Amino acid sequence: MPDRYDLPPGFRWGVATAAYQIEGAVGEDGRGPSVWDTFTARPGAIRDGHTGAVACDHYHRWPEDIALLQGLGVDGYRFSIAWPRIQPTGAGTVNPAGLAFYDRLVDALLDAGITPLPTLFHWDLPQALEDNGGWLDRDTAHRFADYATVMADRLGDRVPAWITLNEPFVHTVFGYALGIHAPGRTLMFDALPAAHHQLLAHGLAATALHDRGLDVLISNNLTPVGPASPSPADTAAARAYDALHNRLFTDPLLLGRYPDLTALGVPDDIFGAVRPGDLDLIHTPGLDGLGVNYYNPTRVAAPTDPALPFDLLDIPDVPHTAFGWPVVPEGLRQLLLDLRQSYGSSLPPITITENGCSVTEETAPDHPRITFLATHLDALAQAAAEGIDIRGYYTWSLLDNFEWAEGYHQRFGLVHVDFTTQRRTPRASYAWYRDLIVAHRARRSM
Numbered sequence: 001m002p003d004r005y006d007l008p009p010g011f012r013w014g015v016a017t018a019a020y021q022i023e024g025a026v027g028e029d030g031r032g033p034s035v036w037d038t039f040t041a042r043p044g045a046i047r048d049g050h051t052g053a054v055a056c057d058h059y060h061r062w063p064e065d066i067a068l069l070q071g072l073g074v075d076g077y078r079f080s081i082a083w084p085r086i087q088p089t090g091a092g093t094v095n096p097a098g099l100a101f102y103d104r105l106v107d108a109l110l111d112a113g114i115t116p117l118p119t120l121f122h123w124d125l126p127q128a129l130e131d132n133g134g135w136l137d138r139d140t141a142h143r144f145a146d147y148a149t150v151m152a153d154r155l156g157d158r159v160p161a162w163i164t165l166n167e168p169f170v171h172t173v174f175g176y177a178l179g180i181h182a183p184g185r186t187l188m189f190d191a192l193p194a195a196h197h198q199l200l201a202h203g204l205a206a207t208a209l210h211d212r213g214l215d216v217l218i219s220n221n222l223t224p225v226g227p228a229s230p231s232p233a234d235t236a237a238a239r240a241y242d243a244l245h246n247r248l249f250t251d252p253l254l255l256g257r258y259p260d261l262t263a264l265g266v267p268d269d270i271f272g273a274v275r276p277g278d279l280d281l282i283h284t285p286g287l288d289g290l291g292v293n294y295y296n297p298t299r300v301a302a303p304t305d306p307a308l309p310f311d312l313l314d315i316p317d318v319p320h321t322a323f324g325w326p327v328v329p330e331g332l333r334q335l336l337l338d339l340r341q342s343y344g345s346s347l348p349p350i351t352i353t354e355n356g357c358s359v360t361e362e363t364a365p366d367h368p369r370i371t372f373l374a375t376h377l378d379a380l381a382q383a384a385a386e387g388i389d390i391r392g393y394y395t396w397s398l399l400d401n402f403e404w405a406e407g408y409h410q411r412f413g414l415v416h417v418d419f420t421t422q423r424r425t426p427r428a429s430y431a432w433y434r435d436l437i438v439a440h441r442a443r444r445s446m
């Protein structure tokens with residue numbers, strides 16, 4: 001087993017955040033409302049009625065947060081741009097104050113020696129677009145390409161690589177199928193046109209970014225899927241779930257076709273959403289890197305309710321995070337080997353764009369998080385030793401933040417945030433990660 005520092009030269013260490021989870025200032029400087037402002041106002045939608053209205057107040061405290069990044073010694077910082085700050089209604093008029101905010105952020109990161117890695121869409125769709133159908137409406141893909149072009153023209157001279165979308169699987173399923181996230185629709189499989197339109201948006205934006213000489217990634221939430229037993233019924237259920245969670249979002253990008261979704265009752269053209277030429281638009285721009293967000297594997301059994309194609313089961317006999325997610329570091333290695341098996345030479349270089357865990361606030365001195373990160377980095381180093389081309393690792397997250405439906409209850413930060421005072425306190429995992437980065441650099445320069 002290689003040690004955790006045994007990653008390739010030029011490997012980038014980073015941390016990740018997202019706009020709605022940290023920025024706050026939702027009504028300032030001309031920002032328009034997003035689906036998350038609307039959804040968090042819905043009674044019962046979010047645990048204890050929390051909202052992102054203030055969050056970590058990063059919109060005002062960003063210099064302090066950049067100082068934290070600098071203290072950590074990261075090479076890169078993954079953040080997201082709030083589309084409603086740039087185009088308050090999601091189309092047309094650009095808000096200069098919104099652009100100026102990200103301009104300052106990017107300049108300050110570069111001054112600190114940190115490469116910015118922006119995500120263009122981390123779920124905060126302008127509400128005006130949702131009012132026209134959101135991601136169920138094909139036109140949203142074209143609006144996204146326009147917005148991507150605005151950002152590339154403004155920051156492309158300083159930002160070499162861009163992530164188009166964050167986790168279209170989670171946004172589609174939690175946001176449009178199950179109603180757990182904004183925009184809170186409960187369409188079940190009828191939600192899948194939202195997946196196609198996000199992928200189309202990615203393809204159109206990728207072409208615009210490539211035309212400007214910029215690198216393009218997408219961050220997918222991926223999970224290795226295993227059947228609960230070797231029975232044919234469990235195996236078929238696992239295959240169906242793998243198609244929905246993973247392949248629906250990687251096959252069109254890397255192979256130019258959708259997986260077989262008939263086991264889910266979904267036709268090839270995804271209920272008429274897929275038009276001739278769309279798959280070329282998604283596939284042809286190519287990816288300069290695949291962003292992988294990994295949290296846990298998924299164990300699947302044949303359904304007990306015949307209305308559903310599968311049951312999702314817990315993974316017993318492993319530790320679980322404060323969120324209740326099973327901790328299986330080996331799943332990360334497995335996932336990367338599975339990707340190579342499925343896509344071969346069509347698989348672009350990998351960047352881990354999220355990986356981390358929530359721990360209960362009382363847990364001192366942050367041992368579960370350090371163990372989580374150390375064991376996952378061991379698994380990553382193992383995959384690299386087995387020939388997977390891995391370019392970087394961005395842990396989720398720099399700060400405790402607004403964890404969507406869970407509000408402020410799940411704490412994923414290397415830095416603790418007191419949400420009453422906004423005081424930031426680096427945890428033991430912050431010092432651990434900082435030391436790991438220093439040690440890796442020292443080893444490389446020997």
Ligand code: FCB
Nearest residue numbers: 018166167170221396403
């Ligand atoms: C991912 C999201 C990210 C964060 C982590 C815990 O699915 O992309 O915003 O909430 O989970």
